[in-house]
Amino acid sequence: MEKMQQIFGIRAIIEAIHAGKEIDKVFIQKDSHGELMRELLKVLKEHNINYSQVPIEKLNRLGNRNHQGAVATISPISFADLDEVISTLLDQGKTPLFIVLDGVSDARNFGAIIRTAECTGVNGIIIPKQGSAPVNGDTVKTSAGAVFNVPICKVDHVKDAVFHLQSCGIKTVAATEKTNQNIYDIDFKEPTAIIMGSEDKGVNPSVLKVVDEKAKLPMFGTISSLNVSVACGAFLYEVVRQRL
Structure with missing residues (x-):
């Protein structure tokens, strides 16, 4: 630090x-x-x-x-207000794309996710006030400075953020292996928030119960999971592919 x-x-x-x-x-x-x-x-x-x-x-x-x-x-940044970010996007007629991080606690993973988010046009990253990786020197360095370009919003609870996004017409999609639906079955052309889980436990079961859709990445190796920042990149580039 x-x-x-x-x-x-x-x-x-x-x-x-x-x-x-x-x-x-x-x-x-x-x-x-x-x-x-x-x-x-x-x-x-x-x-x-x-x-x-x-x-x-x-x-x-x-x-x-x-x-x-x-x-x-x-924090080297000022956190953004989620309501204001959503309102601005909708007023501008944009199709919102959010990342919600449910307990990602490693600063370097957080920084890598921010960097990919900035490159793929993510409009905001939502993190909980408790249990999230800090925005510190490691985060800034790993993000290659992207942390200063993407609004980061802190919320009291991830589940409440999911409800709020849904009320604003933004579809919530959880990245989880606990589903039969894969990423390529999801329509990402509409307003979307992708929920990524913690490095060890994934998306919280209470959050999985309230999201609109669940999706997994196809896996062909003997290791059953990807690093969260890599998985997040795969999801985001499928959004880019569909929206191009």
Whole structure:
């Protein structure tokens, strides 16, 4: 991570949150107590900011041992409002294409997905506030700067985002092997949001229950799954092929 994207110290983090900084994630020392730490936890919950409790060794590795048990990473981007992105697209008469990432937690996978999304004309990427990969130096580098060109929207829950997309006339398609329908059976010419699951568990079962369609990629090898960024690229280029 880049030092310029970090804040060290409990009080400094609280002040940054109150000042409206785009805090992406906070790392808190395990078993850390005290009134100031309780205040930080309260502020994080009030602002729905993602945090993890980690060993002190991890905090020390982040670059400043005078961290008081807390380090925050500042997002290098401003997150977009999903309602505004959808409204703008519809007002412009465009056929929306969204990616929804349901728990993709690796920053490099996230960056690779953003890079492919930018190249294929994706209008926005939707991620949950909790459990998603941070937008940090690794993300920026792997995306080759595309992170600055594609609107990224944070939502409280992926399932609620799916319902909202559907209410706006955007079809939701989950990438999952738990279906008999393959990617080439789907009509991607209409407004579409593709839901990609986490690296280890795939799309959450509760999300699978509410999507409009499910689709899988044909697999011919002995390994039963692709890296999520590669699978996402395959889906996006099928959208491109159909929309050309």
